[in-house]
Amino acid sequence: xxxxxxxxxxxxxxxxxxxxxxxxxxxxxxxxxxxxxxxxxxxxxxxxxxxxxxx
Numbered sequence: 001x002x003x004x005x006x007x008x009x010x011x012x013x014x015x016x017x018x019x020x021x022x023x024x025x026x027x028x029x030x031x032x033x034x035x036x037x038x039x040x041x042x043x044x045x046x047x048x049x050x051x052x053x054x055x
Contacts, residue, residue, distance in 0.1 A: 001009075025032060
């Protein structure tokens, strides 16, 4: 396969993958939001702990 064939194949895979991902995200929006909130809290805790360290 030449590079143009790989480019076309990659574009098709990207289109299908992005549509599937959007559909899954719409179905699991509440779970994704909750996971994002937990992630922000954990990140905030890590940053606060690092900010409190003395060097």
